[in-house]
Amino acid sequence: MSENRLVRVLQRFEDGLLVSILLSMLSLAFAQIVMRNLFNSGMVWSEPLIKILVLWTALLGAMVATRNHNHINIDVLSRFLPPRLHTAQQRLIHAISGIVCMLLAWESLRFVVLEWEEENIAFASVPAWIPELILPIGFFSMAMRYLLHSLHPHKRPVT
Amino acid sequence: MITTLILILMALLGVPLFVVIVSAAIVGFYQAEIDLVAVIIEFYRLAEMPILLAIPLFSFAGYLLSESQAPKRLVAFTEAFLGWAPGGLAMVSILACALLTALTGASGVTIVALGALLYPAMAQAGYKENFNLGLITSAGSLGLLFAPALPLILYAIIAQQLNVGGKPFTLDDMFLAGILPGLLMIVMLVIWSYWKNRHQARTSFSWDKAREAMWQAKWELPLPFIILGGIYSGYFAISEAAAVTALYVLLIEVFVLKEITLKRLPDITRDSMILVGGILIILGVSLASTNVLIDGGIPNKIFAVISAHVTDKLTFLTLLLLFLLLLGAILDIFSALVLMVPLLLPIAIGYGIDPVHFGIIFLATMQLGYFTPPVGMNLFIASYRFNKPVMQLYQATLPFFFILLLSVLIITYWPALSLGLSGR
Numbered sequence: 243m244s245e246n247r248l249v250r251v252l253q254r255f256e257d258g259l260l261v262s263i264l265l266s267m268l269s270l271a272f273a274q275i276v277m278r279n280l281f282n283s284g285m286v287w288s289e290p291l292i293k294i295l296v297l298w299t300a301l302l303g304a305m306v307a308t309r310n311h312n313h314i315n316i317d318v319l320s321r322f323l324p325p326r327l328h329t330a331q332q333r334l335i336h337a338i339s340g341i342v343c344m345l346l347a348w349e350s351l352r353f354v355v356l357e358w359e360e361e362n363i364a365f366a367s368v369p370a371w372i373p374e375l376i377l378p379i380g381f382f383s384m385a386m387r388y389l390l391h392s393l394h395p396h397k398r399p400v401t
Numbered sequence: 402m403i404t405t406l407i408l409i410l411m412a413l414l415g416v417p418l419f420v421v422i423v424s425a426a427i428v429g430f431y432q433a434e435i436d437l438v439a440v441i442i443e444f445y446r447l448a449e450m451p452i453l454l455a456i457p458l459f460s461f462a463g464y465l466l467s468e469s470q471a472p473k474r475l476v477a478f479t480e481a482f483l484g485w486a487p488g489g490l491a492m493v494s495i496l497a498c499a500l501l502t503a504l505t506g507a508s509g510v511t512i513v514a515l516g517a518l519l520y521p522a523m524a525q526a527g528y529k530e531n532f533n534l535g536l537i538t539s540a541g542s543l544g545l546l547f548a549p550a551l552p553l554i555l556y557a558i559i560a561q562q563l564n565v566g567g568k569p570f571t572l573d574d575m576f577l578a579g580i581l582p583g584l585l586m587i588v589m590l591v592i593w594s595y596w597k598n599r600h601q602a603r604t605s606f607s608w609d610k611a612r613e614a615m616w617q618a619k620w621e622l623p624l625p626f627i628i629l630g631g632i633y634s635g636y637f638a639i640s641e642a643a644a645v646t647a648l649y650v651l652l653i654e655v656f657v658l659k660e661i662t663l664k665r666l667p668d669i670t671r672d673s674m675i676l677v678g679g680i681l682i683i684l685g686v687s688l689a690s691t692n693v694l695i696d697g698g699i700p701n702k703i704f705a706v707i708s709a710h711v712t713d714k715l716t717f718l719t720l721l722l723l724f725l726l727l728l729g730a731i732l733d734i735f736s737a738l739v740l741m742v743p744l745l746l747p748i749a750i751g752y753g754i755d756p757v758h759f760g761i762i763f764l765a766t767m768q769l770g771y772f773t774p775p776v777g778m779n780l781f782i783a784s785y786r787f788n789k790p791v792m793q794l795y796q797a798t799l800p801f802f803f804i805l806l807l808s809v810l811i812i813t814y815w816p817a818l819s820l821g822l823s824g825r
Contacts, residue, residue, distance in 0.1 A: 271644035303678015313417035
């Protein structure tokens with residue numbers, strides 16, 4: 243499998259996961275309303291599950307935003323920089339972001355290990371550390387993308 | 402001090418804001434000799450706020466609506482009822498933009514979705530180019546004071562997290578508080594549009610056209626009632642209203658009207674979730690940085706400095722307005738909320754300002770920021786969309802800027818406008 247193909251498969255996987263999470267949140271939230279109003283009951287595990295899905299949405303959305311250069315930033319400077327400086331600026335900001343995200347990935351990993359040691363439960367009998375794995379995975383993936391962008395800065399989009 | 406300067410420099414250089422904010426938190430925890438895993442523990446509080454579910458669901462619904470033919474029907478509908486008056490099409494633009502922004506949560510989608518319909522229609526009806534451009538660009542951020550716009554929800558979440566005293570309030574209070582100030586902005590723009598175009602020929606109102614437009618929009622017409630009725634009556638919690646809205650929009654646009662094919666659904670969903678990821682990650686890291694701010698007693702220190710010089714509420718409000726206008730010109734509304742509310746709200750409360758009123762002032766001023774030169778987001782979106790130089794847009798939006806600025810002044814110095822409906 244070529245490198246490009248691998249990247250595309252990964253991207254499709256991210257997108258697919260994001261879509262399924264949104265649809266799950268939607269169905270769970272709706273099911274909760276129906277259960278509450280018609281049967282006067284609820285599913286104990288659905289609320290913690292929804293909260294975790296929101297966390298997953300945050301990280302997966304942020305991962306895709308990193309991929310597409312869609313993170314919120316103050317975009318004043320890059321509009322006025324000449325091309326060579328623009329490239330240097332892109333390298334710098336992506337390197338900074340990459341390093342910071344790497345640090346976050348490391349601290350997330352420590353967080354997950356702590357939770358594993360404490361044997362916390364997320365919902366039903368799922369241990370908390372399993373859904374929390376999205377934290378190190380998400381930050382690590384963002385770190386890698388930023389470092390790659392830093393090595394291969396993209397050209398200024400034509401507007 | 403030097404750290405703060407470096408952080409500001411990073412932000413101005415264009416480093417994503419979540420990286421800047423989390424760096425601030427990391428430095429703060431490091432200096433306080435707290436284990437850096439605390440940054441993640443704070444971030445993880447994202448998973449402890451059930452209300453956040455509303456953000457992805459409303460964004461999803463908004464993106465679906467804007468990608469379907471709903472904007473077209475919305476324009477046809479308002480035109481059938483208002484198009485006959487002088488300046489009628491301008492009023493159509495104002496109302497349509499406000500409704501769509503409230504539904505899509507103020508993300509720049511409005512100009513993209515409605516601009517393509519309104520701009521040519523207004524040009525054809527003989528509106529001057531600069532009036533046309535200025536109106537659509539400035540109306541593109543109108544409506545973010547109406548439920549269920551995301552900035553309103555986000556403000557309530559952040560303020561409640563802070564727990565800084567002041568009179569406690571709920572999200573419902575925010576929703577009620579936004580109604581009259583939002584209407585004031587609309588009314589002032591409508592009056593201006595009428596005045597500028599009062600000599601325009603009027604067409605006659607046609608019942609047939611109105612009936613036809615209503616029939617076309619029959620599936621979307623219940624939406625405002627579901628959302629607003631559900632929320633304002635208290636029947637639905639906000640995240641439940643979001644779920645019902647998202648499900649309803651999904652069903653009608655994909656399965657009933659079939660304007661969005663199942664094939665396009667994943668792409669639209671992903672695009673809406675990119676926005677959500679961007680907002681939530683900023684919110685998450687700001688939970689950590691806010692913690693640093695409050696542990697360091699920063700808001701109290703700033704309050705001490707300011708209150709030594711500014712003694713009365715009115716002077717403070719004026720300074721606040723100036724500061725927010727400057728801020729809005731460089732920061733987008735979401736980052737401004739997570740960064741500045743934790744800092745400013747305790748100070749405002751110190752001056753006896755109601756937290757609900759403060760929220761409305763904050764959002765109304767930030768709304769101006771969308772088209773304040775040099776970097777208001779909507780200026781660039783409109784420039785790109787209508788293929789006009791940004792300089793022309795600076796000029797075109799200027800009269801609208803002053804009108805909305807006037808409305809912001811009224812909103813700021815007349816608290817009852819924001820607080821009257823919720824009886825605070």
